[in-house]
Amino acid sequence: MPVNFSVPYGKGWCGAASVTRDTRTLCRAVHLGEVTVHSGERRGSKAFGALLRFHRELGGLSQEALGARIGYSKSQVAMVEKGERRPKRLFVLKAGDALGAQGALLAVAKVEFPDSPDDELPREPSSLDEYLAEEGEAASIRSYQNMVFPGLLQTEEYARAVHRSGSFPTPDDETVEQRVAQRMERKALIHRRPVPDLTFVLEESTLTRPLGGRACLKAQLHHVLDLSELRHVRIQVMPHDLRSHPGLMGCLILLETGDHRHLAYIEGPRTSRFITEQPDLGNLNGTYGVLQSQALTPDASAKLITKVAQEL
Structure with missing residues (x-):
């Protein structure tokens, strides 16, 4: 099922784009800029983890190096990338800031975890x-x-x-x-x-x-x-x-x-x-x-x- 989102260009919107859940396509599409999600699947699979890995590798960082920058362990980064652990909002914000992809990571997190309880994707860090x-x-x-x-x-x-x-x-x-x-x-x-x-x-x-x-x-x-x-x-x-x-x-x-x-x-x-x-x-x-x-x-x-x- 496609995920629909708009990609900003300059001060306006360049329109809507539609991508499948194919991880590479999603990563490359979202990498274009900050996204605003309009609709999509209720629950994704491992798109956030794949996007995180995409931006990490794009920045030339190992899991250990990224973890050191944002205050998390290598195993915590690995678990998020594999889809074995839902990221807390603090993780999303820090990783996005370190990788220059905060808007993209936040948007995909909202798509992939729309039913997350407050303690899974809280507005304030625990x-x-x-x-x-x-x-x-x-x-x-x-x-x-x-x-x-x-x-x-x-x-x-x-x-x-x-x-x-x-x-x-x-x-x-x-x-x-x-x-x-x-x-x-x-x-x-x-x-x-x-x-x-x-x-x-x-x-x-x-x-x-x-x-x-x-x-x-x-x-x-x-x-x-x-x-x-x-x-x-x-x-x-x-x-x-x-x-x-x-x-x-x-x-x-x-x-x-x-x-x-x-x-x-x-x-x-x-x-x-x-x-x-x-x-x-x-x-x-x-x-x-x-x-x-x-x-x-x-x-x-x-x-x-x-x-x-x-x-x-």
């Missing part, structure tokens, strides 16, 4: 999407986690154990592996140049919670010790005998971007929020300062982690 987009380019990250090791510190086996436990509905093996792969790709920023400044505060109970079994936990502890040797990584442990501290309500991540913007991402049992405005942002920075002051020093934390690992 909190997690916003965070992931900023994380890859961050100049500094300060993280507090109260249940498990932070994602950036996780080994592959530990990440797999995290994604297999505590989720409802229970994810299938393929979904778990996709999530693990994405998490491992995010870790590349630890060795990025220029290096980001990374600080982590985690609960002492995390050191003894045997997610994935004793061998998995022991390997995770040694991995954390290795990372703590890096000059730009600081790891602090919050002692379990502390009566109270301001992190008990949930996880907190603070980012500073390359252009010196300050952002915060908080997670609780039922919700998450991405915060960019004062006074909340200032209050959360103050909260993190208190957490760091109450936690063990990096040296004392490393000694404690070593002791726990030796006892496993």
